[in-house]
Amino acid sequence: MSIKSNLTANRLLQFKGEINNENQLISEALRRILPPAGAGILLDVGAGLGDIAARAFADREALLIDILDFPDAECSxxxxxxxxxxxxxxPERPIDVMLMSHVVQYLDDDIGRLVDHVQSMSAEAIVLVSNKPTKLHLKIVEWFARRGVVHNAEQFFARCPLSSYRLADRVGLTSRIQCADIEELARQLSSMIYDVELEPADLRAFSDWLAGQVNDASVDLPQTISLLRREAPDA
Ligand SMILES: C[S@@+](CC[C@H](N)C(=O)[O-])C[C@H]1O[C@@H](n2cnc3c(N)ncnc32)[C@H](O)[C@@H]1O
Structure with a gap:
């Protein structure tokens, strides 16, 4: 069992705790979009710190899974x-909702395998949280391509990519990545959003280029939360 990334629990803690205010916003949006609890559980795939779970659905039974080791859940x-x-x-219990917040990019090396495994869970609903492409994102991807840098950015699915599910609702939010300086912004963006460890020379070059693209050491991150509902088999 190994993670397809250089991500560590400590890096995630720093990014979500000090750099990017998204988890608070994601939790608020989830409280608006989550279908009411049924007889089953909520499965949080790649739950990370567990803070979204604690803020958004402390009142419902949930299984928080992650490939990295995190402290025990704070909610009973x-x-x-x-x-x-x-x-x-x-799981033995039926799944009312399967939450996948910023995790699909770590699971999508083999899309067929991912789709099969997601569908095998037979969740009544799936909630996907993902970043939306921006002009800056497209320019960064182009910059990486010019330098031959292979990244692992999240993909945005405008339509529901799962055949037995349909898009039922969608809400947006915009978080902010705020760093002390452009060098730190370049480091955080490349490692946490693009999931790539740049060599020191590439990181310096990325930072110099980024300085010409942003007004200060911050970036807005528009995101989408999509609620997918399972179709009846004969629908
Ligand atoms: C960017 S973090 C998102 C964490 C949390 N969902 C959030 O939005 O704050 C991605 C999480 O997915 C987890 N992850 C990556 N690959 C995984 C896998 N194969 N199985 C389970 N979790 C995985 C990572 O350990 C990490 O905690």
């Missing part, structure tokens, strides 16, 4: 399991 209704999503069998 939440259970933690350290496991690769692909090794997770379908």
């Amino acid at each position: 209704l939440h259970t933690r399991q350290t496991i690769d999503f692909f090794d997770l069998p379908r």
Whole structure:
């Protein structure tokens, strides 16, 4: 079991705690979009710190899984399991909602395998949280391509990519990445948003280029939360 990334629990803690205010906004939006609890559980795939779970659905039974080791869940209704999503069998309890917040980019090397495993969970609803492409994002991707840098940015699915689900609702939010200086912004953006470890020379070059693209050491990050509902088999 190994993570497809240089991500660590500490890096995530710094990014979500000090650099990017998204988890507060995601939690607020989830409270608006989550379907009411049914007889089953909420499965949070790649739950990370568990802070979204604690803020958005402390009042419902949830299984928080992650490939990295995080401290136990702080809510009595939440259970933690350290496991690769692909090794997770379908839980005994039915799944009312499967939440996938900023995790698909770590699971999508083989899209067919990902789609099969997601569908095997038979969740009543799936909630996907993902970044929306911006002009700056497209320019960064072009810059990486010119330098031959292979990145692992999240993909934005405008339509529902799962055949047995339909898009039922969508809400937007914009978080802000705020750093002390442009060098730190370049480091945080490349490692946390593009999931790439730049060599020192590339990081310096990226930082110099980025300085010409932004007004200060901050970037807005528009995001989308999509609610997908499972179709009846004969629908
Ligand atoms: C960018 S973080 C997002 C965390 C949380 N969902 C949030 O939005 O704050 C991605 C998370 O996915 C987890 N992850 C990556 N690959 C995984 C896998 N194969 N199975 C389970 N979790 C995985 C990482 O360890 C990390 O905690």
